[in-house]
Structures are given as C-alpha cells and as structure tokens.
Amino acid sequence: MAEAAIELIGIDKSFGAVRANRDINLDIERGTIRGIVGENGAGKSTLMSILYGFYQADSGDIRVNGMPAVIRAPNDAIALGIGMVHQHFMLVENFTVLENVILGAETEALLKTSIARARSELERLEREYGLEVDPDAIIEELPVGLQQRVEILKALYRGAEILILDEPTGVLTPPEADHLFRILRQLKEQGKTIVLITHKLREIMAITDTVSVMRQGTIVATRETAKTTVEELAELMVGRRVLLRVDKGAANPGAVKLSLRNLTIRDSRGVTMVDDVSFDVRGGEIVGIAGVAGNGQSELIEAIAGIRPAVSGTVMLDGRPIHVTSICDPGELRDRGLAHVPEDRHHVGLVLAFEQSENCILGYHDQKQYLKGPFLDGDAIIADARTKSRLYDIRPSNPRLRTANFSGGNQQKIVLAREMEQDPGVLVVGQPTRGVDVGAIEFIHRRLIDMRDRGKAVLLISVELDEIRSLSDRILVMFGGRVVGERGPDASEGELGLLMAGVEPRDAAA
Amino acid sequence: MSNPYARLPGWADYGLIPLVNLLVAFMVAGLVVLLVGENPLRAAVILVDGAFGSGPGIAYTLYYATNFIFTGLAVAVAFHAGLFNIGGEGQAYIGGLGVGIVCLAFDHVLPWYLTFPGAIAAAAGAGALWALIPAYLQARRGSHIVITTIMFNFIAASAMVYLLVDVLKPPGSMAPQTRQFAEGAQLPKLTWMLEAFGLSLRSAPLNMAFVLALVLAAAVWVLIWRTRLGYEIRTFGFSPKAARYAGISETRITVVTMMISGALAGMMALNPVMGDQHNVSLDFVSGAGFVGIAVALMGRSHPAGIVPAAILFGVLYQGGAELAFEMPAISRDMIVIIQGLVILFAGALENMFRPAVQALLAGAGPRAAAVVAAKGGDA
Numbered sequence: 001m002a003e004a005a006i007e008l009i010g011i012d013k014s015f016g017a018v019r020a021n022r023d024i025n026l027d028i029e030r031g032t033i034r035g036i037v038g039e040n041g042a043g044k045s046t047l048m049s050i051l052y053g054f055y056q057a058d059s060g061d062i063r064v065n066g067m068p069a070v071i072r073a074p075n076d077a078i079a080l081g082i083g084m085v086h087q088h089f090m091l092v093e094n095f096t097v098l099e100n101v102i103l104g105a106e107t108e109a110l111l112k113t114s115i116a117r118a119r120s121e122l123e124r125l126e127r128e129y130g131l132e133v134d135p136d137a138i139i140e141e142l143p144v145g146l147q148q149r150v151e152i153l154k155a156l157y158r159g160a161e162i163l164i165l166d167e168p169t170g171v172l173t174p175p176e177a178d179h180l181f182r183i184l185r186q187l188k189e190q191g192k193t194i195v196l197i198t199h200k201l202r203e204i205m206a207i208t209d210t211v212s213v214m215r216q217g218t219i220v221a222t223r224e225t226a227k228t229t230v231e232e233l234a235e236l237m238v239g240r241r242v243l244l245r246v247d248k249g250a251a252n253p254g255a256v257k258l259s260l261r262n263l264t265i266r267d268s269r270g271v272t273m274v275d276d277v278s279f280d281v282r283g284g285e286i287v288g289i290a291g292v293a294g295n296g297q298s299e300l301i302e303a304i305a306g307i308r309p310a311v312s313g314t315v316m317l318d319g320r321p322i323h324v325t326s327i328c329d330p331g332e333l334r335d336r337g338l339a340h341v342p343e344d345r346h347h348v349g350l351v352l353a354f355e356q357s358e359n360c361i362l363g364y365h366d367q368k369q370y371l372k373g374p375f376l377d378g379d380a381i382i383a384d385a386r387t388k389s390r391l392y393d394i395r396p397s398n399p400r401l402r403t404a405n406f407s408g409g410n411q412q413k414i415v416l417a418r419e420m421e422q423d424p425g426v427l428v429v430g431q432p433t434r435g436v437d438v439g440a441i442e443f444i445h446r447r448l449i450d451m452r453d454r455g456k457a458v459l460l461i462s463v464e465l466d467e468i469r470s471l472s473d474r475i476l477v478m479f480g481g482r483v484v485g486e487r488g489p490d491a492s493e494g495e496l497g498l499l500m501a502g503v504e505p506r507d508a509a510a
Numbered sequence: 511m512s513n514p515y516a517r518l519p520g521w522a523d524y525g526l527i528p529l530v531n532l533l534v535a536f537m538v539a540g541l542v543v544l545l546v547g548e549n550p551l552r553a554a555v556i557l558v559d560g561a562f563g564s565g566p567g568i569a570y571t572l573y574y575a576t577n578f579i580f581t582g583l584a585v586a587v588a589f590h591a592g593l594f595n596i597g598g599e600g601q602a603y604i605g606g607l608g609v610g611i612v613c614l615a616f617d618h619v620l621p622w623y624l625t626f627p628g629a630i631a632a633a634a635g636a637g638a639l640w641a642l643i644p645a646y647l648q649a650r651r652g653s654h655i656v657i658t659t660i661m662f663n664f665i666a667a668s669a670m671v672y673l674l675v676d677v678l679k680p681p682g683s684m685a686p687q688t689r690q691f692a693e694g695a696q697l698p699k700l701t702w703m704l705e706a707f708g709l710s711l712r713s714a715p716l717n718m719a720f721v722l723a724l725v726l727a728a729a730v731w732v733l734i735w736r737t738r739l740g741y742e743i744r745t746f747g748f749s750p751k752a753a754r755y756a757g758i759s760e761t762r763i764t765v766v767t768m769m770i771s772g773a774l775a776g777m778m779a780l781n782p783v784m785g786d787q788h789n790v791s792l793d794f795v796s797g798a799g800f801v802g803i804a805v806a807l808m809g810r811s812h813p814a815g816i817v818p819a820a821i822l823f824g825v826l827y828q829g830g831a832e833l834a835f836e837m838p839a840i841s842r843d844m845i846v847i848i849q850g851l852v853i854l855f856a857g858a859l860e861n862m863f864r865p866a867v868q869a870l871l872a873g874a875g876p877r878a879a880a881v882v883a884a885k886g887g888d889a
Binding site: 305306307329330331332334340342344347348349350351352353354358362363365366371374375376378 | 736738741745748754756757
C-alpha cells in the first residue's frame with residue numbers, strides 16, 4: 001500500500017447548529033486520483049475548505065505526508081504543497097497568464113526580476129506536464145478550458161504536490177473535459193496526488209482510482225472505482241435507489257405554440273449574442289438547447305421571457321406576436337400563458353430574503369386570489385404556499401421560512417411549483433437542475449415530462465448534456481449565438497460535443 | 511453553507527447589538543469629554559437629566575424626535591426599494607413652503623383642525639414633487655439618485671432664501687420669514703399627554719405633529735409589509751432583476767417610492783412650522799433630513815426601530831443643549847461630535863461587533879446554539 005499524502009482524522013465542523021462535517025476519516029494515497037462525490041450540502045466543499053485553510057476544523061487532525069499539519073490559512077496549505085483549482089476561477093481577467101501565475105508569489109520588490117524567473121519556471125512546467133498556454137496571453141481572451149489550465153499552472157508553480165479540483169468540468173465542453181482528464185492522468189504519472197470533487201458520476205468512473213461518497217456530513221463509503229457502478233454510487237449518495245434515466249413515452253407533438261423567426265440579440269456592449277435564430281416549439285414536445293455556457297442560450301430565453309430586448313426578429317406565442325424588440329411586460333406574457341423558470345434562481349427567480357410564501361407569488365402577486373384590495377391576503381398566500389409545498393414535496397414545509405434557508409433543490413422546487421401550477425401553455429426552463437441534488441433532479445425531470453404529456457410546449461436549456469439528451473424530443477445546438485444543428489434525442493454525445501465546440505461533423509447534412 | 515455564521519435570534523439582532531454599539535459610542539464620546547477636561551460621568555448625568563428630568567425636557571426630546579420620525583421614515587421607505595434618498599433635507603424645506611402657503615391662506619378663516627389636513631396634503635405634495643424630479647431622472651436617464659438628491663438640497667435652500675426674502679416676507683419686516691400665523695394655523699400642544707403623567711409642558715413645543723408621526727409610522731409598516739405596492743417595493747429593493755422578471759416596472763417603483771419618501775420628509779415641516787414657530791423661517795429644517803439617515807440606519811428601516819432611534823436622537827439634541835449650557839467647556843460642536851459617534855457606531859459600523867456576539871452566543875454550547883438557530887429560523 002502506497003504512503004498516504006493526506007490523512008484526515010476525526011474531522012468535525014459545525015456552523016451554528018448545522019454539523020457540516022462529522023467525524024471524517026479519510027486517507028488519500030500519494031500518486032492517485034481520488035474522487036469525492038455527494039449531493040449539495042453533503043459537506044464536500046466544507047471538507048476541502050478545511051484542508052485548504054479557509055475554515056478551521058472544530059476538532060480532528062490533518063496529516064500531510066505523514067507529518068501532523070496545522071493549516072490556518074491558504075498560505076499554510078500552499079507551503080505544505082496543497083493547491084486548489086476553484087470552481088469559479090480566481091484569475092484577474094485583464095492580466096496576462098504570467099502575471100496571474102505569479103500573483104501573490106512575487107519574490108522581489110521589483111516585478112521585473114520576478115517575471116523573468118517566473119517565465120522560465122512556467123515554461124519548464126508547461127513542457128513537463130503538457131500544459132501549453134501562451135504566457136503573454138490576456139486571460140479574458142482565452143477560452144475557459146485554457147483559463148482552467150492557468151489555474152492548474154498557478155498551483156503547480158507554487159509547488160503543489162496535492163491538487164484539489166472543485167467541480168472542474170462544469171464550464172467545459174466534452175472535448176475540453178477529455179483534455180483535462182488527460183492532463184490529470186499525466187500529473188498522476190508524475191507522482192502528484194489529485195482530489196476531484198464533483199457530482200458527475202460518469203467523470204468519477206472515467207478518471208478516478210478510488211472514490212469516497214459523502215452524505216449528510218459523513219463519509220458513507222469508499223470504493224475502488226473499478227469495483228463499483230454508477231448506480232451503486234448514486235444510491236450511496238442519496239441513501240435510496242435512484243432512477244438515473246428518465247423513462248418517457250414517445251412525444252406527441254401538436255400545434256406550434258412558440259415560434260421564433262430571425263431573432264437577433266446584442267448585449268449592452270453591442271456584441272451579438274444571438275444571431276438570426278429561428279425555430280418552433282410545438283405543444284407536447286420538449287425542445288432542448290444544448291451548448292457550452294455563454295453561447296447565447298441565456299440571452300435567448302431572457303428575450304423570449306420578455307426581460308431582455310432583442311434587436312430584430314419576431315417571436316410568436318400561440319400565433320400572436322410578443323414585442324421582443326423592446327422590453328415588454330413579463331406580466332403580460334404570464335397572462336398569455338408563458339411561464340419562465342430562469343437560469344439564475346438566486347437573483348432572478350427568487351428573492352432569497354423573502355419568506356417562502358412571498359416567493360410563491362412572485363410575478364403572480366397581482367392576481368385576485370392573493371389580494372384584498374390594495375392589501376396582500378396573508379392567509380390566502382400562506383395557504384397557497386402550503387399547497388405547493390405538499391404537491392412539490394418542498395422541505396421543510398414552512399411557508400414563513402426565509403427562502404435562503406432552503407437547500408438548492410428545494411429553492412428550485414419553489415420556482416417550479418410557482419410556474420407550473422399556473423398551468424401555462426408554454427414553459428421556458430433554464431438550468432432546471434443546476435446545483436440540485438440527485439433526488440430532486442429525478443422529481444424535477446418527472447414533472448417536466450408530465451408537462452409535455454399534458455400537451456404543453458417546453459423549451460429547455462441546460463449546460464448538462466446528459467439532461468438535454470434524456471429529456472428532449474429534439475435537440476438544437478447553439479454555438480457562437482447561432483443554432484448550428486438539430487438532432488434527435490438519440491444523437492451520440494460525441495456528435496453533440498463536436499457541434500457544441502463549433503466543429504461541423506463531416507457527415508452531417510448542412 | 512454560503513453564510514458561515516448562524517443567524518442571531520431577534521432579541522440579539524434588534525436589541526443587544528444596537529445596545530452594544532450605543533455603549534461603545536458613549537464610551538468614545540466619554541473619552542472626548544475627558545479630553546476637554548470635564549467629568550464624563552457628570553456629563554452623562556446632565557445629558558440624561560436634561561432630556562428626561564423634567565416635563566419640558568421630555569416634551570422637547572419628543573418634539574425633536576418628531577422631526578426625526580418623519581425624516582427617518584422617509585429614508586427607510588426609499589431604502590426598501592434600494593434607493594438612497596439623501597434629499598430629505600430639501601424635501602422637508604420645500605414641504606415647509608406647502609405648509610406655509612396653506613397656513614397663510616386659511617389661518618384667519620378656518621380652525622386648526624381644518625387647516626391641518628390641508629397643510630398635511632400640501633406638505634406631502636410639495637415634498638413628493640421635490641423628490642419626483644430626481645426619481646424621474648434616475649429611472650429614465652440613469653442620473654444617480656444620491657447625487658441628484660444632494661444637489662436638490664442646495665436648490666431647495668437657494669429657492670427658499672429667494673422666496674422668503676423677496677416674496678413671502680411681509681413688507682417692512684427685516685426678518686427673512688413669513689408673517690406669524692393666526693390661531694387657525696397653530697397646532698395644539700400635547701399638554702394633556704404630559705399632564706396624564708403629572709408633568710407640565712410649560713413652553714415646550716410638543717404638538718399634534720407627534721401624533722401624526724406615530725400614525726405614519728404604523729402606516730409605513732402596513733404599506734411595506736401588508737400591501738401589494740410594498741411587496742413590489744421590497745422585491746425591487748432586494749433584487750432589481752427579480753423585479754423585472756416579475757413584471758414590476760422599475761420606473762414606476764422608483765418614482766412612486768421616491769414620491770412617498772419625499773411626502774414623508776415634506777410632512778416633517780408641519781412640526782416646526784405649524785407646531786412651534788408659527789411661521790416659515792430660514793433653515794427651519796436645521797439638519798433633521800440628514801439625521802433621518804442615521805435614524806433609518808439605526809432603526810433597520812423598520813418603524814418599530816425608527817421611533818426609538820428618533821427618540822434617542824431627540825435625547826441627544828435636547829440633553830446636548832442642556833449639556834452645552836451646564837458645561838461651558840463642552841460647546842455645541844462637541845455635541846455634534848457625540849452625535850457623529852453615535853451615527854458612526856450605530857450606523858456605519860453597525861456590524862462591527864456582530865461576529866463577537868455570534869461567537870459568544872454560539873460558545874454557550876451546542877444545545878444553546880441549536881435553540882438560537884431554531885429561534886433565528888422562526889424570526
């Protein structure tokens with residue numbers, strides 16, 4: 001058995017009454033890739049934050065390479081050879097790669113000498129690990145895959161022997177993710193230890209040597225990856241059996257409910273985000289839009305939902321136009337039967353400071369059943385929230401609880417309950433399961449299929465290709481603001497991945 | 511997990527922390543008093559005795575507090591929509607113009623109880639219109655409301671100087687103020703209220719405007735937490751993106767909220783103009799608009815917090831005046847320093863002691879912490 005690079009012994013951490021980590025014991029062997037999976041709130045991020053010095057454990061010990069270690073701040077972790085690649089990159093966007101790499105590790109008072117030394121060191125690292133990046137490129141001009149490479153280089157430059165990656169593939173295209181995995185394997189062969197935090201079980205199966213499953217603050221199992229299955233891991237994460245594939249019948253498309261023609265959208269700087277997009281969504285079908293984040297999907301659904309003006313083009317709802325070229329009243333669209341589950345539930349779909357019951361009427365607060373003259377009908381609103389909590393299994397069932405205190409999955413159910421219970425003809429859904437735990441994903445998918453089966457038109461955007469593939473009856477792929485292809489639900493992941501990366505497969509008909 | 515601190519129970523959030531902040535403010539103020547060679551303890555006794563020690567003292571304290579309730583509510587309503595109305599000073603000043611016009615027109619023909627509603631409407635209307643222009647500029651032209659409301663304070667001050675000197679001043683008078691109002695435009699004093707406690711009012715100016723201020727405090731609570739408009743104001747204040755998503759018009763909420771805020775500030779003029787001086791004079795607002803910002807901050811933009819915070823500032827004004835009188839070493843400016851310290855610790859640095867208080871409460875053991883968290887969840 002190889003020597004342990006990291007040993008965590010009896011780690012406990014509470015935030016107020018919440019025990020985020022309880023009695024965690026974890027050995028990670030040197031030169032291996034360890035996956036850590038768990039639902040949101042299972043304590044993965046807390047555990048890694050303790051290891052990287054953002055938090056202090058309430059009790060327990062950390063050993064690094066067999067030596068007891070005290071990690072009070074990220075600098076202590078770096079000194080021990082622990083590096084972290086965050087989910088949201090910590091890069092200065094208008095600095096060069098080189099400037100970002102030495103940020104915080106400048107050795108001299110004058111930048112010039114540091115930079116010269118850093119350049120040669122960076123070039124050595126790039127050669128050694130196959131991590132080519134132009135040291136003089138400006139970060140914001142690099143694609144995300146390369147930005148992530150810079151994050152890895154930053155950690156290696158600081159002498160990291162142990163690398164923690166937090167949800168590293170969330171923003172990558174499938175080819176970029178494959179490339180990342182090749183880099184990680186190479187790092188492993190050079191003797192580095194890698195900890196991979198993710199909720200994507202297929203990635204765990206593809207890359208890790210061993211995997212630990214966390215649930216409710218404890219490690220419930222550690223398995224050799226070769227000897228486990230996705231189904232077993234999912235069951236361990238949730239604590240019960242989970243249906244990973246949604247079973248659904250064939251679609252039965254009816255009349256066109258939503259119709260887009262030549263829609264073009266520019267952002268506030270005048271950059272074209274959506275470029276001449278046309279498509280239809282019929283009643284009784286789910287149309288999925290696949291694409292890497294930032295290729296115009298978000299702007300597209302915001303324009304359809306009336307919260308972002310388009311430059312030109314038309315959108316028809318049930319055969320009647322929506323005034324998309326000026327900001328129109330989203331309230332009017334709701335009245336006409338278009339419901340919208342926004343991508344960003346924290347800032348758009350919900351007001352986190354509100355009580356749950358107040359969020360249950362957001363956007364519908366001018367409906368008669370919630371009002372008594374100019375006053376809100378408190379009893380009716382609470383009763384309404386209770387009904388929705390029951391129908392959508394929102395926990396805890398407490399209409400007076402602040403929305404921020406619900407878990408991500410339950411917050412999303414609050415939004416879905418609000419929008420679906422209006423029985424809209426068209427449902428526009430963005431990232432329905434982002435940050436949502438496995439158990440709730442199953443429930444949400446089931447509900448979306450139900451909508452379809454009741455003859456509603458559903459337009460779905462998601463960065464999770466699996467979700468798009470398992471829910472959609474037709475898949476549109478967006479790249480650079482254009483719809484670059486349409487495929488059926490049986491399209492292979494590889495084919496969609498190439499389209500998402502802007503590469504037209506040779507055999508595809510234009 | 512995004513917030514590593516547990517929420518505090520209501521009594522700590524709204525009681526303990528303001529109290530700690532206040533104590534620290536007074537301790538630092540005590541050091542200042544020590545520096546000028548006076549006894550801080552004696553100064554504190556004079557301050558409190560000046561504010562609460564006699565019938566007229568209490569009446570003066572509540573008279574000043576009345577001003578601050580109006581302006582504090584004005585700032586708070588705008589806060590709920592995420593708007594920072596610094597123009598309370600100017601809105602109150604222009605509100606005084608409205609009051610003055612109604613009083614000058616009707617004081618000889620109507621009794622006070624008929625003049626009063628007219629004056630309320632005129633004060634509110636004038637203040638609201640003065641706030642409308644910055645609100646419109648923000649909503650439609652993107653001019654920041656902090657900048658425009660500050661500028662409108664200066665415009666109001668200049669306009670009022672012109673009006674008082676050139677238009678409203680009676681012929682032959684040397685003073686830049688309107689003529690004295692007749693009895694029909696004088697608000698009755700609240701003599702009965704103090705007499706109920708066996709105290710006398712004497713010449714102190716506590717008047718009906720105090721009752722109006724309390725009624726408005728309740729009305730603001732209803733508006734913000736119990737009406738559809740209040741719901742829309744809060745949605746917009748917490749998250750403009752969510753408001754747009756919900757079909758709430760940014761322009762409408764900005765304009766309506768600022769007009770309500772301006773109306774509340776404008777009504778402040780009723781207190782000194784109709785209740786005390788019985789004329790409109792230069793600079794009668796004397797900073798109450800700005801104190802309103804501190805009052806709203808300290809009162810957490812909640813009427814139940816604003817009323818006590820306004821009374822606290824009333825204590826500082828009234829007790830401070832006594833203090834400057836009793837201790838010549840402590841000048842008017844020193845009182846302003848003490849008020850500034852209260853604003854600093856209770857407003858700007860209000861969260862300074864929060865982590866310590868949280869650690870203290872959490873340190874009382876996991877059981878206590880659990881109770882704390884459970885209560886926090888209900889609050």
